[in-house]
Amino acid sequence: xxxxxxxxxxxxxxxxxxxxxxxxxxxxxxxxxxxxxxxxxxxxxxxxxxxxxxxxxxxxxxxxxxxxxxxxxxxxxxx
Amino acid sequence: xxxxxxxxxxxxxxxxxxxxxxxxxxxxxxxxxxxxxxxxxxxxxxxxxxxxxxxxxxxxxxxxxxxxxxxxxxxxxxxxxxxxxxxxxxxxxxxxxxxxxxxxxxxxxxxxxxxxxxxxxxxxxxxxxxxxxxxxxxxxxxxxxxxxxxxxxxxxxxxxxxxxxxxxxxxxxxxxxxxxxxxxxxxxxxxxxxxxxxxxxxxxxxxxxxx
Numbered sequence: 001x002x003x004x005x006x007x008x009x010x011x012x013x014x015x016x017x018x019x020x021x022x023x024x025x026x027x028x029x030x031x032x033x034x035x036x037x038x039x040x041x042x043x044x045x046x047x048x049x050x051x052x053x054x055x056x057x058x059x060x061x062x063x064x065x066x067x068x069x070x071x072x073x074x075x076x077x078x079x
Numbered sequence: 080x081x082x083x084x085x086x087x088x089x090x091x092x093x094x095x096x097x098x099x100x101x102x103x104x105x106x107x108x109x110x111x112x113x114x115x116x117x118x119x120x121x122x123x124x125x126x127x128x129x130x131x132x133x134x135x136x137x138x139x140x141x142x143x144x145x146x147x148x149x150x151x152x153x154x155x156x157x158x159x160x161x162x163x164x165x166x167x168x169x170x171x172x173x174x175x176x177x178x179x180x181x182x183x184x185x186x187x188x189x190x191x192x193x194x195x196x197x198x199x200x201x202x203x204x205x206x207x208x209x210x211x212x213x214x215x216x217x218x219x220x221x222x223x224x225x226x227x228x229x230x231x232x233x234x235x236x237x238x239x240x241x242x243x244x245x246x247x248x249x250x251x252x253x254x255x256x257x258x259x260x261x262x263x264x265x266x267x268x269x270x271x272x273x274x275x276x277x278x279x280x281x282x283x284x285x286x287x288x289x290x
Contacts, residue, residue, distance in 0.1 A: 034196060037168075037170070037173040037176070038173070039192075041176045041177045041180070041185075041192075044173065055178070060174040061174055
């Protein structure tokens with residue numbers, strides 16, 4: 001697990017209040033119980049705060065799985 | 080009376096339809112309560128989201144059919160197939176809210192979102208979803224939304240299952256959908272009493288009709 005995925009996993013554990021939760025690059029909303037519109041909204045907000053980034057709408061709309069989110073984060077963090 | 084797909088020119092009517100449908104016969108509009116939005120802020124948020132016209136979820140202009148008479152809109156119903164492009168509608172709507180909600184309103188909502196955790200029903204992937212089912216008060220009792228629902232179903236001949244979510248306290252809506260052949264398949268009652276301050280009811284219901 002690289003650093004970005006590891007940090008994303010921390011946010012997921014916090015948002016879903018589940019210290020046993022382990023997401024990977026292929027994890028989708030269908031894989032996690034209680035991942036609905038309001039949880040997703042909280043996830044995006046917390047990820048942006050944690051990584052100090054602001055996603056563009058074109059970026060957010062491409063997030064089909066956790067891997068897509070991580071790839072955008074890696075790109076943003078690499079400048 | 081004519082039925083047609085909504086266009087951006089219908090956004091003012093759609094804002095009314097979405098808001099009133101969301102209230103479910105009460106004076107509680109969940110988005111305003113959860114995120115601390117006044118009327119102008121809520122309407123501005125909804126306008127921004129509707130202008131994106133993102134398919135696959137309930138806040139999408141292109142997803143609406145409108146019934147009108149002499150160019151006056153009478154009723155509206157939104158429909159989409161759940162899980163288009165493998166994206167649940169909740170994720171698409173969550174993305175839009177995350178993008179357009181001001182930071183201070185997200186902060187305001189933190190405790191409210193915890194209160195609402197788990198208060199949801201499960202839409203089936205591949206099922207046709209119906210939402211924001213609204214008829215202007217002066218046009219009610221004429222079966223107009225039934226006609227809109229029927230047209231949405233005709234527009235999706237490949238669909239085998241149609242679903243509607245509603246608040247359990249909305250007895251008149253429940254009866255109306257039962258008359259259209261829908262039956263309750265899932266029900267979720269909130270255990271946290273604080274939910275009644277945020278939502279127009281304490282029970283969410285998922286109704287379904289097999290075609």
